[in-house]
Amino acid sequence: MSNELVLLVDDEQNIIDLNKMYLEQAGYRTVTAMDGLTALDVVASHNPDLIVLDLMLPELDGWEVCKRIRAESDVPIIMLTANNEDIDKIVGLELGADDYMTKPFNPRELIARMKAIFRRMDPKRDLPNDIAPLELSNIMIDPARRVVTVDGEPIDLRTKEFDLLFTLIENKGIVLSREKLLEIVWGFDFAGETRTVDVHIAHLRHKLEASHANIETVWGVGYKIV
Secondary structure (H helix, E strand, O other), X not given: OOOOEEEEEOOOHHHHHHHHHHHHXXXXXXXXXXXXXXXXXXXXXXXXOEEEEEOOOOOOOHHHHHHHHHOOOOOOEEEEEOOOOHHHHHHHHHOXXXXXXXXXXXXXXXXXXXXXXXXXXXXXXXXXXXXXOEEEOOEEEEOOOOEEEEOOEEOOOXXXXXXXXXXXXXXXXXXXXXHHHHHHHHOOOOOOOOHHHHHHHHHHHHHOOOOOOOEEEEOOOEEEEO
C-alpha cells in the first residue's frame, strides 16, 4: 500500500471529497486546500509528496501557485482544468507541472497518473549503478549519480528532463515518437494530448544551448538527438 501524502487543491468541495475518497482507498494520505493561498501554506507546513492542483482558484490561481512552488520545490504537480485549450496546457507545463488532466476525469485515471509519477521518482527504480556514463559530443550523463555536464559544467535538470535526455542519448540517432517517450519517461500510455513531451523537449534544448548536440524534430514522428 502507498503512504505518500497528496495535497488536493480545488475550490469545488465535491471534487475534493471524491478524489480524497479514491486516494485514501488506494492507500494515500491526503490534505486539502480550497484556494491558492491556503495551498501554499499547506505545502510549507506539510511538505506533500505530490500536489493535484486546479487552475481556477480563488485568492491565487493555479498558475501562480505552481510558479511559487517551483521556485522552491521540485514536488510533482498534476494540474487540473475545465478548459481544454492547448494554450492552458502549454502555460501550465512551462511553469513546471509534471502532468495535466482536463475535467471531468475518472479518479482512477488520476491514481494511475500519480503511480506513474511515483514510479519515476522511486530510487529503487532508478537506473542501475553499473550503467556507465554516456557521452554525446560535449555532453556527459552519469545515470548512477544522475548528473549531466556540458564541457564539464553541471546542468541543472529536473527529474523528467534528466530521464528524457538519458533516453534520447541512449537511443542517439534513433527517432522516438512522443508516445514512446511518454511510455518510457512518464511510465504510462497516453493516447491523447502529447504536448507534455514537446514542452520538456523545449526545456532541454534551452538548458543544453552550450552543447554541440542537437535534439531534432522529425515532423509527424517524434524526436532524436544527434
